[in-house]
Amino acid sequence: ATQPYDDSNIFAKIVRGELPCTKVDETEHSLAFHDINPLAPIHILVIPKGPYVSWDDFSAKATEAEIVDFTRLVGKVARDNGCVEQGYRMLANIGKRGGQEVPHLHVHIFGGQPLGPMLA
Ligand code: 5GP
Numbered sequence: 197a198t199q200p201y202d203d204s205n206i207f208a209k210i211v212r213g214e215l216p217c218t219k220v221d222e223t224e225h226s227l228a229f230h231d232i233n234p235l236a237p238i239h240i241l242v243i244p245k246g247p248y249v250s251w252d253d254f255s256a257k258a259t260e261a262e263i264v265d266f267t268r269l270v271g272k273v274a275r276d277n278g279c280v281e282q283g284y285r286m287l288a289n290i291g292k293r294g295g296q297e298v299p300h301l302h303v304h305i306f307g308g309q310p311l312g313p314m315l316a
Pocket of ligand 1: 206217218229230231232233234288289295296297298299
């Protein structure tokens, strides 16, 4: 398993409404908002609201309702933001070697431009 969940992380504060975000969509168990430092014309983060650091935590501990809700919201956000026809990238940085900066699971959705083989 990964590190214990630290509920003082930035995304936990966004979920609790203690920090603002530019909301794109929200469901019972998940939230989508614009990345504060966009690396592409479309750069949206989708997070489960629950206390999951990593994909390991989420896939093992989340309820089926949370997993379905999150999976569907990632797809809906791509669809609603015009990413599907031209293609887009979804990416999760996990842990130290994965370059994860915020210890609350998040999927990046990048779109609106050709993305090349990978982002640096
Ligand atoms: P990662 O953990 O996958 O490396 O990236 C974290 C992402 O969260 C970065 O793209 C960064 O710009 C974004 N980010 C960090 N702090 C905030 C914040 O307070 N609000 C928003 N909307 N995005 C943030």
